[in-house]
Amino acid sequence: MADGTYDTIAAVYEFLVPDALLAPQASADAFAAHVAPRARVLDCACGTGALAVGLALRGCDVVATDASAAMVQRTARLAHEHDADVDASVCAWEEIPGRGWDERFDVIFCVGNSLPHAAGRERRRAALRAMAAALRPGGLLVVTSRRWEQVRAGGSRLQVADRLVVRGGRRGLPIHHWTIPERWDQPHFFDVAVALLGDDGAVATQRERFAFWPFTEEELLEDLRGAGLAPEEVGAAADKAGRYLVTARRPA
Numbered sequence: 268m269a270d271g272t273y274d275t276i277a278a279v280y281e282f283l284v285p286d287a288l289l290a291p292q293a294s295a296d297a298f299a300a301h302v303a304p305r306a307r308v309l310d311c312a313c314g315t316g317a318l319a320v321g322l323a324l325r326g327c328d329v330v331a332t333d334a335s336a337a338m339v340q341r342t343a344r345l346a347h348e349h350d351a352d353v354d355a356s357v358c359a360w361e362e363i364p365g366r367g368w369d370e371r372f373d374v375i376f377c378v379g380n381s382l383p384h385a386a387g388r389e390r391r392r393a394a395l396r397a398m399a400a401a402l403r404p405g406g407l408l409v410v411t412s413r414r415w416e417q418v419r420a421g422g423s424r425l426q427v428a429d430r431l432v433v434r435g436g437r438r439g440l441p442i443h444h445w446t447i448p449e450r451w452d453q454p455h456f457f458d459v460a461v462a463l464l465g466d467d468g469a470v471a472t473q474r475e476r477f478a479f480w481p482f483t484e485e486e487l488l489e490d491l492r493g494a495g496l497a498p499e500e501v502g503a504a505a506d507k508a509g510r511y512l513v514t515a516r517r518p519a
Contacts, residue, residue, distance in 0.1 A: 271477035273314075274466075277337035279461040279473045282432045282439040286517040288317060291349060295321025298376065301409050301514060302327060306373040309401060310460035311360065311401025312381030316353065330372075332358035354363070360385065361392035368401040375402055378411040383479040387452065388490070391482065405519040406494060411504045411512045415481035416467050418509075423447045431464065436463045442474075454478045484511065491515040 273280075274446065276377035281289065288294045294317040295302075302322060310319040310331045319331035319342055331353050333339050339355050346353040375398050385391035398408055426443040433439075439461045460474035482490070488498050495499065496515035504510035 271329045271475045273335035273475065274337040275473060276459055276475040277315065277335060279439060279463065282441050283459065283463045284317070291317050291321035291324060291345070293319040295325055298409065299325070301407060302374050307371060309372045309375045310367070310376060311377045311398060312356045312379060313355065314338055314344050314379055316345040316355065317380065318376060319353050319355070320349050320351045321344050324349060327496060329353045331355040338494040341363055360397050363397040363401055370401070370403045372401050373403060373406050373409045375406070378409065380411065380413050382410060382412060383415070383481055384477065386478070387480050388486070390479070392490050392493055393497070395490055397516055399494040399496050402517040404517055406517050408491070408515045409512065410487070411510055412487065414509050414511060416483065418445065419447055419481065421445065440464070451481060455457065455481060470489070
């Protein structure tokens with residue numbers, strides 16, 4: 268991953284997660300159609316662990332990885348809170364081949380707009396090849412992404428949420444700033460901040476900047492094919508907020 272590490276924003280990441288995907292059970296339910304009972308699952312870029320923990324509670328054998336140590340710590344803590352068996356560790360995409368996971372997993376998830384952090388098309392393809400190699404023959408990769416055409420059409424801009432978000436009794440205001448260059452292949456930047464409002468009126472802000480490299484749906488499908496996978500489904504993502512979901516299968 269490039270630029271930001273998510274280690275700073277991890278502490279307030281729940282303020283950025285849609286309500287529909289916040290709880291482990293709800294997050295797992297959103298992707299249940301793609302996972303058989305007792306499946307061996309790898310959740311790449313697991314974030315704070317809602318999906319990984321939810322799938323473990325459904326009986327799956329779950330490995331959760333993220334390039335951010337803070338995100339992995341939150342995943343491990345969530346698993347402990349729910350008494351869920353999740354093997355969580357720090358691991359970037361390029362480190363997957365060294366883990367001894369060749370042909371291990373029935374399903375791999377790369378969701379939550381993580382893939383655009385791969386620095387350019389070649390690194391994105393390398394990440395997909397690493398995931399494909401960890402799938403068993405016949406295994407399924409599930410990817411979600413924003414509609415980057417829509418993001419780029421909006422240009423560089425500041426977006427402030429129109430209402431406070433409440434998480435665990437804390438009140439926060441999410442703020443986003445997009446830096447959109449002229450060309451698709453140039454680094455784009457996404458500044459994320461959450462302003463936390465204390466009961467005494469004080470404001471504490473957590474912020475982080477991320478670089479990303481957007482892609483079209485057709486480019487993603489081409490990249491999946493280039494990784495040796497066969498795209499199967501393209502549809503709306505669970506939160507349906509300008510995002511889509513793609514599944515691709517490793518040939519048997």
